[in-house]
Amino acid sequence: MEHVDPLTGFRQDGRRVNEMRQIRGEIGVVAKADGSAQFEMGNTKVIAAVYGPREVQNKNQQINNQALVRCEYSMANFSTGDRKRKPKGDRRSTEISLVIRQTMEACILTHLMPRSQIDIYVQVLQADGGTRSACINAATLALADAGIPMRDLVTSCSAGYLCSTPLLDLNYSEDSAGGPDVTVGILAKTDKVTLLQMDAKLPMDIFENVMQLAIEGCKAIANYIREVLGENTKELEYRRGS
Amino acid sequence: MLQNKSFVKKTRGGKIQKQVRELYLRHDIPCGSHACGSSCDRAAARLPADAGTVLVLDTNVVLNQIDLLENPAIDNVVVLSVVLDEVRNKNLAVFNRLKALCTNTGRNFYVFANENFKETNVIQMVGESPNDRNDRAIRVATRWYQGHLAGNSKILLVTNDRENKRKAIEEGLSAETVESYVRSLGRPELLDLVVLPTSEDATMMDVEDLRPSKRKIIYSEHKPMSEITSGLLHRIYHQGKLRVNRYNPFEAYVGSESIGDEIVIHGRSNMNRAFDGDIVAVELLPQDQWHEGESSIIADDEDDEEDDVHLAPSSADDAPRSINQVQHAAASTLTVSSRPVGRVVGIIKRNWHSYCGSLEPMPMPAGHGGTAHALFVSKDRRIPKIRIQTRQLDNLLDKRIIVVVDSWDCSSRYPSGHYVRTIGKIGDKDTETEVVLIENDINSRPFSAQVLACLPPLPWTLSPEDLAKPHRLDLRDVRVFSVDPPGCTDIDDALHCTRLRNGNFEVGVHIADVTNFVHPGTPLDEEASQRGTSVYLVERRIDMLPKPLTEDICSLRSDVERLAFSVIWEMTPEAEIISTRYTKSVIKSCAALSYVEAQARMDDSRLMDPLTSDLRNMNSLAKIMRLRRIDRGALTLASAEVKFQIDTETHDPLDIGMYQIREANQMIEEFMLAANVSVAEKILKHFPLCSLLRRHPSPTKEMLEPLLRTATSVGLDLDVSSSKRLADSLDHAVGDDPYFNKLIRILATRCMTQAVYFCSGDLSSSEFFHYGLAAPLYTHFTSPIRRYADVIVHRLLAAALEISKLPPIFQDKAQLTNISDNLNYRHRNAQMASRASVELHTLIYFKKRPTDAEARILKIKSNGFIVFVPKFGIEGPVYLMPRGEKGGDWVVDEAHQRIIKAGTNTSFGVLQTVMIHLEVVEPQPNRPKLELSLK
Structure with missing residues (x-):
């Protein structure tokens, strides 16, 4: 299957190779949580809710000089086409939970909140490739919504390499084509990489191009997230009546 | 704008699944014309500003008329992505040729991604078939072009689909069929490239027989695909690639995995319109009909094909397949041959491509300048004659031309095709060399x-x-x-x-x-x-x-x-x-x-x-x-x-x-x-x-069989159990004359397979x-x-x-x-x-100098023998009696590989030296060949 039409240069869904899917973010979708957000990248739709900082539930896990960050990733049973009942805590979810936790932990100023706990719950409502990235972006928005102190905004985007061209933001059919898939998470302002995952072999020079493309994508997402947060702040300001 | 495209699909497990794909409709797709008055990006524009007419092609035009499209006379073409997709799904070979056209910078073929463009995207309506939707998409895109390039270029929809053309004209578009468009160009030679729609097949029959009573079914109908699939599954039919005997075009072999042996197919009617290289489904004939294979040099048929003088082949892959048959023929005199015989019931995949050859000489038709029907004879003898229609008959008669097959109806003896291009004059050395190159798919164009x-x-x-x-x-x-x-x-x-x-x-x-x-x-x-x-x-x-x-x-x-x-x-x-x-x-x-x-x-x-x-x-x-x-x-x-x-x-x-x-x-x-x-x-x-x-695979026992047979008949014992043993026994094979050993080695070489490249993984x-x-x-x-x-x-x-x-x-x-x-x-x-080039030059050489030479007999046949001429490295048949006459005075002794004239002492045995005469004759016009005869 040709993922990039050599004659028109378009991908199967009509995007060019360096174009992202349509992104949309919304803050405050779970009223009960301290912070929450929904993030969409094309047909991938995830929801994130943040609780905390709050008292550590299991005292054994309490850390004296910093906050404990916990993350739980799950996929809704209806998120993919086939109605497969996946047991909670399968290896894939555990792995992604860990990835998200580590990524977010790197940007939360945990030392400001010792002996407390922050819970991040992310759930995939609809999956169409790039769920990992979408979850991180949603978590960033939710953490900001919860007012948790952060160094910077973490944003994430994936890029792949198919038909000898680097492609930005793979959807499910591109992702399952078997090519390499590089997921990058960066601290948008400081340009530091907090997440870099790839489970395939790729020559070094090509890898750099692919990663650069993914970083460009992260930056674009960061700009958008900043916009969303700006809008949200304006609204809060308005509600306070100032 | 974002749109979701959803469809249902059956998974490999047999489950029905709904698939949803995003489709982004864009605004920024350029029209690709330099004549564009609006703000399209011109970086990729292919259509010149002064293009009088811009053609939009329908899928059926691309599928059937690709030869015409490849002619530089057809230019300034918009290829819609819907057409590309349809062509890709229907015929990959044509798609690749179209792709080459679109990427060729010398031609003005522009690919317009109409499916991704907001204004030309078309959604399938309820009750509309996918075909109708695609036709509508083509018309919508044509209309958009008409509005977009209004006044600068004329947009013409070229379609052979009557319904599509009617609707297009109703919608106010200009539309024409291929034929009428080509006619309007005023270049009659282009008309030869146009493939005629099958509805006109009836009139094309006339070339062979004018009497309507002769319009009978010659070949049996191919079985429908569903029947073939189930037949293959139940092992009633067998699938394999058909290979026509290089030396006898009326005999073919199908290597079948399900039987584990080659199925022999005799005669054109059993081959049932299959070409060399086609993947076919074969049905086995009842065992009592399994004896048709004979070891005569040629199985006679209504046609006039025959064995030819060739260069001595250098490996088993080049050698005529009939070698193996000798042994079976020997057995068949006693019992029914064990070799399965079958007939083709259906063709799974065609291997039609273009063929080089010339027209069969024929008198000029009375009407001048009109269309004439002619029979094309391919240089490759495995290909049957092909019927074509031409308007430039007088021009083509003495030329080597390329022809493509379009169809083969079960009521016509020959397949019908159309002319593609002329290579040059027959007999001209450059032309013939060009033919050699084309036949072997060799790119001799200058570097780009x-x-x-x-x-x-x-x-x-x-x-x-x-x-x-x-x-x-x-x-x-x-x-x-x-x-x-x-x-x-x-x-x-x-x-x-x-x-x-x-x-x-x-x-x-x-x-x-x-x-x-x-x-x-x-x-x-x-x-x-x-x-x-x-x-x-x-x-x-x-x-x-x-x-x-x-x-x-x-x-x-x-x-x-x-x-x-x-x-x-x-x-x-x-x-x-x-x-x-x-x-x-x-x-x-x-x-x-x-x-x-x-x-x-x-x-x-x-x-x-x-x-x-x-x-x-x-x-x-x-x-x-x-x-x-x-x-x-x-x-x-x-x-x-x-x-x-x-x-x-x-x-x-x-x-x-x-x-x-x-x-x-x-x-x-x-x-x-x-x-x-x-x-x-x-x-x-x-x-x-x-x-x-x-690597060079070891030859199998069967491949060495002809060598062993020859060796035994001259009293030589070869050990072929390993390459070492074979090498040793070849060293010991010393006959009465110095050339004997070399001859045996040549025969051994011929039994080997070819060495091949491979990837170590x-x-x-x-x-x-x-x-x-x-x-x-x-x-x-x-x-x-x-x-x-x-x-x-x-x-x-x-x-x-x-x-x-x-x-x-x-x-x-x-x-x-x-x-x-x-x-x-x-x-x-x-x-x-x-x-082939050496053969060509051998022919040129002997044309001027008929020669006598010493030759060695390689193989005995029922009506003659095959000789090898060491001096010139050629081999070919020598007939002892006129063709068609079997038996006669000559009696073949299969066991000792001898042919003996009854009642006399004259006999010929394998590896014997004979004097022969080499001369070029031309029994059929345009097909000179080297004839060997006993001196």
Whole structure:
């Protein structure tokens, strides 16, 4: 299957190779949580809710000089086409939970909140490739919504390499084509990489191009997230009546 | 704008699943015309501003009229992406040709992504078939173009779909059929390229028989695909590739996996319209009908095809298939043959392509300038005659033309096709050579500008940077020389041999460093990889790499500094290799010798100069290596290679003779083999999964059968259980005359399969064996100028030495396998083309000089025998009685392979020497052939 039409240069869904899917973010979708957000990248739709900082539930896990960050990733049973009942805590979810936790932990100023706990719950409502990235972006928005102190905004985007061209933001059919898939998470302002995952072999020079493309994508997402947060702040300001 | 496209799909598990895909509709797709008045991006525009008419093609036009589209007269075309998709799904070959047209910068074909464009995207309506939707999409796009380019260009929808045309005209678009459009161009010769719609087939029948009563069903109807599939599943039918006997077009074989044997198919009606190379479904005939195969030279049929004189084939793959049949015919006299016989019930995949040939001579039709029907006779005898329609009959009668098959109706004896292009006048040497090239799919076009742009600036000289590279060894002070055939301009190997202080020898093989100039991924590399090999014809050479590289920059000529890739051994005087070194180097050859010169130097005992003593040292080493190799079981095979002396002005052959092999040839060959083996070991060690190697499979028992039969009939006992045993028994096969041994070797060579390239990851290491050389590992390293395989091996070796990085292509095993398949295909075609070229020149030679020559009988047939003429390297049939007459006075003794004239003492046995007369005759016009007759 040709993922990039050599004659028109378009991908199967009509995007060019360096174009992202349509992104949309919304803050405050779970009223009960301290912070929450929904993030969409094309047909991938995830929801994130943040609780905390709050008292550590299991005292054994309490850390004296910093906050404990916990993350739980799950996929809704209806998120993919086939109605497969996946047991909670399968290896894939555990792995992604860990990835998200580590990524977010790197940007939360945990030392400001010792002996407390922050819970991040992310759930995939609809999956169409790039769920990992979408979850991180949603978590960033939710953490900001919860007012948790952060160094910077973490944003994430994936890029792949198919038909000898680097492609930005793979959807499910591109992702399952078997090519390499590089997921990058960066601290948008400081340009530091907090997440870099790839489970395939790729020559070094090509890898750099692919990663650069993914970083460009992260930056674009960061700009958008900043916009969303700006809008949200304006609204809060308005509600306070100032 | 975002839109979701959803559809249901059946998964492999049989579940029905709903798939949802996003579809982004864009605004920024340019119309591709320079005439565009609005703000379209013109960077990719292909349609010129002054294009009077812009054509929008319907899918059926592309599918059926691709030959017409390839003609430069058709230009300024918009290809819609909906059309591209439909073509891709229906016919991949046509799609690839269309793709080539769209990417060709010389043609104004613009691909318009109408499906991704907001204004031309069309959603399937309820109750609308996908076909109708696509037609509507084409019309919507046409209308958009009409509005967009209003006033600047006329937009014309070309469609052969009557309904689509009607609707288009109703909607106010201009639409025409292909035929009426081509007619409006006013160029009648283009009309020959137009494929007529099948509804007109009825009128095309007239060429054969005018009487309507003759319009009967000649072939049985093909079974529908569903029936074939279930038949295959229940093992009623058998699937396989049909191969037509090269020597008898009315006999074909289908190699079937389900039976494990070849199914024989006799006669055109059992072949049921299948072409050579088609994948067919075959039904077995009842066993009592299994005896039709006979060992006569030709099974007679209504047609006038017959056996031909050919060059002696050099391996089993080239040899006529009928060899195996002799044994069965012998058995069939007693019992029914065990060989299954069948008939074709359906064709699973067609192998139709274009064919070279000429029209069957026919009187000019009365009406002048009108259309005429003619029968096309392909040069490839396996292809049946093809009926075509032409308006330029008088023009084409004496020409070689290319024709494509369109259809074959079960009520017509011949398939119908259409004319594609003219190659040239029949009998003209250039035309016939061109035919040889086209038939073997050899690209002889000049290199494109992009390819030539990859060459280093000329004149090239060794630069200090090259020398300064740490991995490049300076060997300019070493006495390096090359030995090649006389007149060789593409010298890709040179050698040196120095005596060391400790009595050992340092022997180096230096190969042109082609990869220093041909970098992976460049157009030059792509082109070379496509061509695969240089092709050597009698009077010309078709290069794999452009001339400056082939003849100058890479050619290791004498007295110039050249870059090389070297393998250097330290050898004891007993030719034991002590150490091997591989390095890139700079050499300066001191002499470019020919084989004759080198041989003369070695033989001339008065010469004592250092170069000559180097040659003698090498020769003595080579002799030891050769002996050792033969001891291991390498076969010394022989082939009947011939050599022409060509007139320098007319390029006509002046003389033919067998190619003489000297000791010098064997010496060079020995060191090249050693270098190849050393390199194969090295690259396999470093890259066990992606090395390109060459293997030669052992011949099977059946393949050696004809050799054994011949040998037994002359009282010779051959042991074929291993290559070593075979080599030994070949050595002992000494007959009454000196040529006997060579003849046996030629016959043995003919039973071998061809050696092939493969990717080491594809096979297990036990299959790497090279039978002919008795080497566990072998590859090609020594001729990178004329073989692409060597270029790949050079890259592998460079990567193994950490001189350069391994190009990414080697990580893709599928692609590597593709490359090696292509190399095998090209290599084989190049050989076939060389042979065809030699055959062509043989014909030209004998046309002027009917000759008598000594020949050896190879095989006895029921009405004659097949002879081999050693002097000219040709073989062909000699008839003892007129064709069609079986039996007669002559009686065949199958067991002793003799043919005896009843009542007399006259008899002929296999391998016997006979005097024959060679003469060119032309029984059918435009098909001259060499005839052999008993003197």
